[in-house]
Amino acid sequence: MKSDEQTSLLTRRTSRTQQQSVRLSITHQSIRDIERISQNAHRLVQEVNDTDSVNGLLGCEDDYSVGSGIDEMFDDDVPVSGGRGSVTQSDLDYLSGEASSNWDEQPNRNAMLVDRMGEQLLQANDIESEARILRKSLKLDARSIPSSFDLEDDETNMQEHLSTRQVSDRVHESTRALRSKMLTTSQRGSRAALLEMMQESDEEEKPKPLLAPTKLQILRLLSFTFLVMLIIYMLLKMGTYAVGPPRLPxxxxxxxxxxxxxxxxxxxxxxxxxxxxxxxxxxxxxxxxxxxxxxxxxxxxxxxxxxxxxxxxxDEKEMEVDWLLEDLEFLEDLKRKKVDEMREKEVDVKVETEKKKVNETGAGMKKSTAKSVNGKNGTRHLQSATRLEAxxxxxxxxxxxxxxxxxxxxxxxxxxxxxxxxxxxxxxxxxxxxxxxxxxxxxxxxxxxxxxxxxxxxxxxxxxxxxxxxxxxxxxxxxxxxxxxxxxxxxxxxxxxxxxxxxxxxxxxxxxxxxxxxxxxxxxxxxxxxxxxxxxxxxxxxxxxxxxxxxxxxxxxxxxxxxxxxxxxxxxxxxxxxxxxxxxxxxxxxxxxxxxxxxxxxxxxxxxxxxxxxxxxxxxxxxxxxxxxxxxxxxxxxxxxxxxxxxxxxxxxxxxxxxxxxxxxxxxxxxxxxxxxxxxxxxxxxxxxxxxxxxxxxxxxx
CATH class of the missing domain: 2.60.120.200 (Jelly Rolls)
Incomplete structure (x- = not known):
C-alpha cells in the first residue's frame, strides 16, 4: 500500500466480496494484535533459517506447515513448496517474497488475503488461529497494490487505516523482543511458553490503572507546595526591604x-x-x-x-517635667474627693469638718492664677528666677x-x-x-x-x-x-x-x-x-x-x-x-x-x-x-x-x-x-x- 486511502478502499471491496459487515474502524488494540503476531513470525522467517523453530513459535502441529496452512484457509492454488508436516526452505523463500514470480500479478487475490487476514484476526480467540493468520500477512509484506483498483463511491468515511506495509513494518520491531524471550527459556518449542509470553506482552501494552496517591506522594506534594510558598514569601520580603518601609505621618x-x-x-x-x-x-x-x-x-x-x-x-527642664506632675497631682485630688463623697453619709461631724477643709484646699488650688504659681498652694515648687516678656x-x-x-x-x-x-x-x-x-x-x-x-x-x-x-x-x-x-x-x-x-x-x-x-x-x-x-x-x-x-x-x-x-x-x-x-x-x-x-x-x-x-x-x-x-x-x-x-x-x-x-x-x-x-x-x-x-x-x- 502507498496510502491510507488505498487501504480504506480495499477494505470496502472485501466487505462486498465476503457479504458480511466488517467494521471499518479497527480499534487500536486490534492493530497492536496484528503487529505483535506478524512481527514474531516475520522476524524468524528473515533471521532464523530454522523451520522447527518457526513451527514451534507459531504453535503449529507437526502435520501443519506454513504453505499448507495457507492453502487450507483460502482454498485456492498457491505455489508453495514443501509438504505437510514441516516448513521447507521453499516455504521460507515464499514467505519472504523472494521466490514468488507471479506475486505482483495477483493484486486482487492479495487484497482479498489482506482483508480476510484482518477480519479473522479480530475474530481469533486462540494462538493457532493467530498463527495461521500471521502466515498470510507475511506474504504481502512490502507489496503494493495498483491504484487502478475498481472502487465504489457511496462509502466515504474510510480513513485512518494503516497500509499493509505500515502494519508489517511496525510488527517487525516488536517481534525481536518476543523472540529474545523465546530464546532464553528452556521451553522454546512449547505452546504453553508461547501462550505465557503472548499474555505478558498483552499486559505490558495495557495502560496501567491510575492509583490513589500514596502518603509519600502526598507528603512530597505538600513539601513542594511549602517550598514554593516559602520562595514566594522570601521574594516578597526581599522586594519589600528593597523598596523600604511605608511612608507614614x-x-x-x-x-x-x-x-x-x-x-x-x-x-x-x-x-x-x-x-x-x-x-x-x-x-x-x-x-x-x-x-x-x-x-x-x-x-x-x-x-x-x-x-x-x-x-x-x-529653668526649662523643671517646667517641662512639672506640667505632667501637676496633672497627676490633680487627678489624685479628684480621686480623694470622690472617696470623701462616697463616705459622706457614714462619717460623723468631726470627719465631716475635716472633709470640708480638704474641699476648701482644693477650691483654693482651682482659683490660683499664673502669678500665684509660686504661692503657698503647694501645686508647684519652682525656685527659678523669672522675667516678664510679651x-x-x-x-x-x-x-x-x-x-x-x-x-x-x-x-x-x-x-x-x-x-x-x-x-x-x-x-x-x-x-x-x-x-x-x-x-x-x-x-x-x-x-x-x-x-x-x-x-x-x-x-x-x-x-x-x-x-x-x-x-x-x-x-x-x-x-x-x-x-x-x-x-x-x-x-x-x-x-x-x-x-x-x-x-x-x-x-x-x-x-x-x-x-x-x-x-x-x-x-x-x-x-x-x-x-x-x-x-x-x-x-x-x-x-x-x-x-x-x-x-x-x-x-x-x-x-x-x-x-x-x-x-x-x-x-x-x-x-x-x-x-x-x-x-x-x-x-x-x-x-x-x-x-x-x-x-x-x-x-x-x-x-x-x-x-x-x-x-x-x-x-x-x-x-x-x-x-x-x-x-x-x-x-x-x-x-x-x-x-x-x-x-x-x-x-x-x-x-x-x-x-x-x-x-x-x-x-x-x-x-x-x-x-x-x-x-x-x-x-x-x-x-x-x-x-x-x-x-x-x-x-x-x-
Missing amino acids: IGEYKIVEAQVGHQFFMYYDFYSGKDSAGSNGYNLYVSREVADKEDIVKVVTEVVGEDDMVEIYE FNPDLPVNGTLTNNITETFVYLSSSSSAEGPRNSIRLEGRRRFNRGLFIIDLRHMPAGCGTWPAFWLTDEANWPVNGEIDIVEGVNYQDTAKTALHTTKECRMDDVPEGSKTGTWDTAVGIPDKKTGIPDMTFRYAEDCFVYDPHQWINQGCVATDLKLEGRSLGVPLNNNGGGVYALEWDPTNTHIRTWVFSPHGRVPRNLRDAMRTAQNVDESTRVAPDTTKWGLPYGHFPIGDGTNCPAEHFRNMRLVINLAFCGSVAGTRYFMDCPKQYKQFKTCEKWVASDPDELKEAYWKIRGVYVYEREWQKQWV
Whole structure:
C-alpha cells in the first residue's frame, strides 16, 4: 500500500466480496494484535533459517506447515513448496517474497488475503488461529497494490487505516523482543511458553490503572507546595526591604500655615448669606467688603504693656517635667474627693469638718492664677528666677528690636442690622485636612447672652458623614472649655485609657422619650458621637469638658485672664484626637510658646517643633482608628471655620436657662439680640494667630 486511502478502499471491496459487515474502524488494540503476531513470525522467517523453530513459535502441529496452512484457509492454488508436516526452505523463500514470480500479478487475490487476514484476526480467540493468520500477512509484506483498483463511491468515511506495509513494518520491531524471550527459556518449542509470553506482552501494552496517591506522594506534594510558598514569601520580603518601609505621618510637626497679621485672611474665604439650617442662627454673614464697611473686621497692632506681659521661667527642664506632675497631682485630688463623697453619709461631724477643709484646699488650688504659681498652694515648687516678656511679640523690623514691643491681632466682630438679623463674620478655610495639630492663640473671644462663637473643623457639604470637630465652642455665659465630635453611627468613646486626661464627659440627662415625651432622668455621659443617638440630645455628640480649669477656660473668665491658647491634635496614625487649654498665657508650656514664636522664622532650622508630650495631660482624649470603637474614617476632608452666630438651635434653646435676667424682659433670644444691647459689644474675636502643623511623612516599619 502507498496510502491510507488505498487501504480504506480495499477494505470496502472485501466487505462486498465476503457479504458480511466488517467494521471499518479497527480499534487500536486490534492493530497492536496484528503487529505483535506478524512481527514474531516475520522476524524468524528473515533471521532464523530454522523451520522447527518457526513451527514451534507459531504453535503449529507437526502435520501443519506454513504453505499448507495457507492453502487450507483460502482454498485456492498457491505455489508453495514443501509438504505437510514441516516448513521447507521453499516455504521460507515464499514467505519472504523472494521466490514468488507471479506475486505482483495477483493484486486482487492479495487484497482479498489482506482483508480476510484482518477480519479473522479480530475474530481469533486462540494462538493457532493467530498463527495461521500471521502466515498470510507475511506474504504481502512490502507489496503494493495498483491504484487502478475498481472502487465504489457511496462509502466515504474510510480513513485512518494503516497500509499493509505500515502494519508489517511496525510488527517487525516488536517481534525481536518476543523472540529474545523465546530464546532464553528452556521451553522454546512449547505452546504453553508461547501462550505465557503472548499474555505478558498483552499486559505490558495495557495502560496501567491510575492509583490513589500514596502518603509519600502526598507528603512530597505538600513539601513542594511549602517550598514554593516559602520562595514566594522570601521574594516578597526581599522586594519589600528593597523598596523600604511605608511612608507614614509619624515624624515631628512642621508648620504648614501660620495665620497671623495681615496674612491671616489669605487662608480663608468670607462666606456671605444666612446661617446653615442646622444652626439656624439669628445672624446674616457678610462679605469682606461689607465687613470692612461696617468696621467689623480689621487687623490691629498694640503695644504690649507690663500688665499684659507674662512671667517666663528660666529653668526649662523643671517646667517641662512639672506640667505632667501637676496633672497627676490633680487627678489624685479628684480621686480623694470622690472617696470623701462616697463616705459622706457614714462619717460623723468631726470627719465631716475635716472633709470640708480638704474641699476648701482644693477650691483654693482651682482659683490660683499664673502669678500665684509660686504661692503657698503647694501645686508647684519652682525656685527659678523669672522675667516678664510679651508672650508672642511681633518679629523685629529688619532684625532690630524697637523700644516698644508690639503684638498684632485679627479683630472679628458683629453689627446690628435694620433688617433684623445681626451682621456677622464666617471665615471658611481654603485648605482641606485629614490630620494635624491646630492651635489658636486668643486674647479675647465672643461671650455674653445670645452669643455662639466657634472655632471648628467641618465638611458641611458631607455632614455628618465626614464628621465635625468643635475645637472651641461656647454659648451664652458658659465658662468651661468643651470639645465635641459629631459623626454618623458606630463611634463611641467608652474605651478611653484611665489617667489619659484631666477632663470628663458632658452629661445627657432628661432626654424626652420619642413616643411618650416623658423625660428620661437616667444619668448618662455623652460618650456617643452619633448625632442622632436616642439617649442624648440631638446633635450633642461626644463632648469632653475641662476640669482642671473648670469655670476659667472659656468666655468671660477667659477674657478676664487675658485669653489663652487652645490646641487640638488630630492624629489618626497614633489613634487619638486630644485637646488642651492653657489660660492665662503664663501657664502655656514653653515648648508650645516657642513653637508659636518661631513659626514665622525664615530660617527653618530655628523653628521649634511643637511636642505634645511636653504639655502635660489633655483635658479631652478621643480614641479613634485601629483598635478603637471609632473608625478614623469618620473624620476626613475637613476645613477650618471661624464664625460668630447668635441664638439659633443651641444658644437660643438654652436662652431661658442661661439668661434669666434677659428672659424677664425679652421672651426670645432673637428679640434680645435685635435690641442691640451694649453687652454685645463684648462679642468679638481677638486672635493673635492660628497655627496649623502636620507631621512629616517618614518611612518606618509598623
